[in-house]
Amino acid sequence: MINGWLLLLPIxxxxxxxxxxxxxxxxxxxLQHTLAVIFSILAGVAGLALIPWxxxxxxxxxxLGGIFDAFRLATDGLSVFLTVVATVIGSLAVIFSxxxxHGEHSLGRYYAFVLFFIGSMSGLVLTTxxxxxxxxxxxxxxxxxxxxxxxxxxxxxxxxGIKALIMTQLGGLxxxxxxxxxxxxxxxxxxxxxxxxxxxxxxxxxxxxxxxFLIAAAAKSxxxxxxxxxxxxxxxxxxxxxLIHAATMVNAGVYLLARFYPAFEAVPGWRFAVMVVGMLSAxxxxxxxxxxxxxxxxxxxxxxxxxxxxxYAVGAGGVFASQFHLMxxxxxxxxxxxxxxxVIHALGTRDMRQMGxxxxxxxxxxxxxxxxxxxxxxxxxxxxxxxxxxxxxxxxGHGNPTWIVSLMILSTGLTAAYTVRMVAMxxxxxxxxxxxxxxxxxxxxxxxxxxxxxxxxTTWLLLGPFYASLKLSLPHHKLELNAVWEEAVGKAGVxxxxxxxxxxxxxxxxxxxxxxxxxxxxxxxxxxxxxxLASLIATFRGVEKAAQASFGFEAINEVxxxxxQRAGEALRATQTGYLAWNIFAILLGWLVVLILTMLGxxx
Amino acid sequence: xxxxxxVTILLVVLxxxxxxxxxxxxxxxxxxxxxxxQLMVKGVLLAFVLxxxxxxxxxxxxxxxxxxxxxxxxxxxxxxxxxxxxxxxxGTLDPRALTTLRR
Numbered sequence: 001m002i003n004g005w006l007l008l009l010p011i012x013x014x015x016x017x018x019x020x021x022x023x024x025x026x027x028x029x030x031l032q033h034t035l036a037v038i039f040s041i042l043a044g045v046a047g048l049a050l051i052p053w054x055x056x057x058x059x060x061x062x063x064l065g066g067i068f069d070a071f072r073l074a075t076d077g078l079s080v081f082l083t084v085v086a087t088v089i090g091s092l093a094v095i096f097s098x099x100x101x102h103g104e105h106s107l108g109r110y111y112a113f114v115l116f117f118i119g120s121m122s123g124l125v126l127t128t129x130x131x132x133x134x135x136x137x138x139x140x141x142x143x144x145x146x147x148x149x150x151x152x153x154x155x156x157x158x159x160x161g162i163k164a165l166i167m168t169q170l171g172g173l174x175x176x177x178x179x180x181x182x183x184x185x186x187x188x189x190x191x192x193x194x195x196x197x198x199x200x201x202x203x204x205x206x207x208x209x210x211x212x213f214l215i216a217a218a219a220k221s222x223x224x225x226x227x228x229x230x231x232x233x234x235x236x237x238x239x240x241x242x243l244i245h246a247a248t249m250v251n252a253g254v255y256l257l258a259r260f261y262p263a264f265e266a267v268p269g270w271r272f273a274v275m276v277v278g279m280l281s282a283x284x285x286x287x288x289x290x291x292x293x294x295x296x297x298x299x300x301x302x303x304x305x306x307x308x309x310x311x312y313a314v315g316a317g318g319v320f321a322s323q324f325h326l327m328x329x330x331x332x333x334x335x336x337x338x339x340x341x342x343v344i345h346a347l348g349t350r351d352m353r354q355m356g357x358x359x360x361x362x363x364x365x366x367x368x369x370x371x372x373x374x375x376x377x378x379x380x381x382x383x384x385x386x387x388x389x390x391x392x393x394x395x396x397g398h399g400n401p402t403w404i405v406s407l408m409i410l411s412t413g414l415t416a417a418y419t420v421r422m423v424a425m426x427x428x429x430x431x432x433x434x435x436x437x438x439x440x441x442x443x444x445x446x447x448x449x450x451x452x453x454x455x456x457x458t459t460w461l462l463l464g465p466f467y468a469s470l471k472l473s474l475p476h477h478k479l480e481l482n483a484v485w486e487e488a489v490g491k492a493g494v495x496x497x498x499x500x501x502x503x504x505x506x507x508x509x510x511x512x513x514x515x516x517x518x519x520x521x522x523x524x525x526x527x528x529x530x531x532x533l534a535s536l537i538a539t540f541r542g543v544e545k546a547a548q549a550s551f552g553f554e555a556i557n558e559v560x561x562x563x564x565q566r567a568g569e570a571l572r573a574t575q576t577g578y579l580a581w582n583i584f585a586i587l588l589g590w591l592v593v594l595i596l597t598m599l600g601x602x603x
Numbered sequence: 604x605x606x607x608x609x610v611t612i613l614l615v616v617l618x619x620x621x622x623x624x625x626x627x628x629x630x631x632x633x634x635x636x637x638x639x640x641q642l643m644v645k646g647v648l649l650a651f652v653l654x655x656x657x658x659x660x661x662x663x664x665x666x667x668x669x670x671x672x673x674x675x676x677x678x679x680x681x682x683x684x685x686x687x688x689x690x691x692x693x694g695t696l697d698p699r700a701l702t703t704l705r706r
Binding site for chain 2: 576577578579580583584587
C-alpha cells in the first residue's frame with residue numbers, strides 16, 4: 001500500500017513545480033528556467049520509476065465522499081506507457097525551452113502551464129475513474145488553450161487558443177455524458193469494472209456512449225471533421241506544439257478509444273465509423289500537408305494524418321498496433337517539432353519559401369530533422385516504419401474493408417511525398433540571401449534533441465516488452481497480432497526481446513510490406529520528379545485548391561466556434577449582478593428540482 | 604403533538620421563509636435585505652426543530668437550531684458591518700450600486 005503513493009508523484013511533482021515557478025516571479029528568469037528543468041526532470045524520473053509496475057497492478061484510492069467518486073489511480077501497461085511519454089517528452093520540451101524561450105517575458109506563465117499540463121496528462125492516463133478522467137481531460141484542454149494563446153498580444157494566437165478550447169470542449173461533452181450515463185446505469189464510474197461487463201448498460205445507451213466517446217476522441221485528437229483547430233494551434237511556442245500538439249495531449253483521444261475498445265467493440269457500426277474517421281483524417285490531412293507552406297502547419301497536418309493512422313488501427317482491431325505507433329509517433333514527431341523549432345528560432349520565420357539551403361549552416365539540426373523525417377516517411381529500421389507496417393498489417397487482416405486500407409496505403413505514399421518536400425524546401429536548394437549566418441541549435445536544444453534522435457532509431461526494439469506488458473496487464477483487451485505472428489511469438493519460453501526480433505522478421509517476410517515500401521518510394525519519386533509529372537499534376541489543381549482551403553471544413557468549424565461565442569455573448573445578459581434577479585433564479589431552480597422530484601416519486 | 608399543530612408550525616415556517624425571500628427580491632436597502640435574511644433563517648430554524656420532533660430526534664433538531672442561532676448572529680453582525688462600509692464608500696445602501704464591484 002505504501003507504494004500506492006508512488007502513483008501521485010508523476011502528477012504531484014509537476015504541479016508543485018508549477019506553483020514554485022509561478023511563485024518565483026518573472027523578475028528572476030534564470031531561477032525559473034532552473035526550477036522548471038529540475039521539476040520536469042524529477043517528473044520524468046517519477047514516470048520512469050513506474051515502469052516496474054506496468055505488469056502488476058499498483059492502485060491508490062482516496063475516498064472523496066459519494067458524489068465525486070473516489071480519486072482512483074492504477075497502473076497497467078497502457079497507463080504507465082503514456083505517463084512515461086508525457087513526463088519524459090515533457091522534460092525534454094522544458095529543457096529545449098531554456099534556449100527557445102530565452103529572453104521572453106512572462107516565463108512564469110509559460111512554465112507554470114507546461115508543468116501543470118504534464119501533471120494533468122499523467123493524471124488523465126493513470127486514473128481509473130471516468131469522472132476524474134473527464135476532469136483531467138478538461139485540465140489538459142485548459143493548459144492547451146492557455147499555451148496556444150501564450151503570445152496574448154497576437155490576435156491570431158488568441159483566436160487559435162479559443163478555437164482549440166471550444167472544439168475540444170465540444171468533445172469533452174461526449175465524455176461527460178458517457179460518464180453520467182455510466183453512473184446512472186451501474187452506480188459507479190469505475191472503468192475496469194465497466195470494461196469487464198459492458199452489458200450492464202442497455203445496448204442503446206452503450207451505443208450512444210460509444211459514439212459520444214468517438215466524438216470526444218475526434219475532437220481531442222483533431223480528427224475529421226474537427227481537424228482544423230490543430231493547424232491554428234501552431235501559434236503556440238514550438239516546444240508547446242511538440243509536447244501538447246504532437247506527443248501527448250492529442251494522443252488522449254486515441255488512448256480513450258483504445259482503453260474502451262473492449263466495451264464498444266461489439267456496438268454495431270462503431271468500428272466502421274472509427275475506421276472511416278481515421279482514414280479520412282489520414283488521407284485529407286496528408287493532402288493538406290502536401291500543399292502547405294508554413295513549416296509548423298505541415299507538421300500539424302502530418303500529426304493529424306498520423307493520428308488518423310492510430311484511430312484507424314483501433315477501429316480495425318489493432319489496439320497494440322495503434323499504441324505502438326503512438327509511441328513511435330510521439331518520439332519522432334517531438335523530434336521533428338523541436339528541430340523545426342531550432343530552425344524557426346534561428347531564422348525568425350515559419351514560411352518554408354523563405355528557407356532553403358540551411359544544410360551547411362545548421363549541420364546538427366539538419367541531421368536530426370532528416371532522421372525524424374525518414375521515420376515519419378516510414379523508411380525501414382527507423383521506428384516509424386515498424387509501427388506503420390503493424391497498422392497496415394492489421395488493416396489487411398481481420399476482414400476489414402479493403403477500400404479503406406487501400407486509401408491508408410495511399411496515405412503512406414502521400415506522407416513520404418510531403419516529408420521529402422518539407423526536408424527539401426528547408427535544408428536543400430538555393431539558400432535565401434539573409435540566412436547565411438543562421439546559427440545551429442544551442443546546447444540546451446541539443447540536449448533535448450539527442451535523446452529523441454536516439455529514440456527514433458531504437459524505440460522499435462521495445463516491441464516485444466511493450467506487447468508483453470500490455471498483454472499481461474489488460475485483461476479485457478484482446479490483443480491480436482496477426483495469426484502468423486501469434487505462431488511466431490506463441491511458443492513458450494520466447495523471451496520478450498526475442499519476440500521483437502521474430503515479429504520484425506515476420507514483417508520483413510510479409511509481401512504487403514514491400515507493397516507499402518513501393519508506395520513510399522513512389523511518393524518520394526513523385527515529389528522528386530514533379531517537373532516531369534507536371535501535366536499529370538495540373539489535372540489535380542482542383543484538389544490542391546481544395547486542400548489549401550481545408551476542403552471546406554474550416555467553414556464548418558468556424559460556424560461552431562462563432563455559434564458558441566455568440567451564445568456566450570447572449571447569455572451574458574442574464575448576469576445582471578442584481579440581487580433580486582439572482583434570488584428569482586434560485587427560486588426558479590428550486591421549483592424545477594421540486595417538480596422533477598415529485599415526478600420521480602409519481603413515476 | 605397533534606397533527607394540526609405540526610401543520611400550523613409548517614405554515615409558520617413557510618410564511619417566514621416566504622416573507623424573507625420576498626424581502627430579498629424587492630428591497631433596495633442593504634439593511635432591509637439583512638432583515639429579510641434573518642426572517643428566512645428563523646423560519647429554517649423552526650423547521651429544524653419541527654423536523655427533530657417529527658423524526659423523534661428532539662435533541663438533534665434542537666442542538667442544530669442552537670448552532671444556527673450562533674452562526675446566524677455572526678452572519679448578521681458581519682453583514683451589518685459590511686453595510687456600514689458600503690454606505691461610507693458608495694454613499695448609498697442600494698445593492699444595485701455594487702453590481703460592477705467597483706466605484
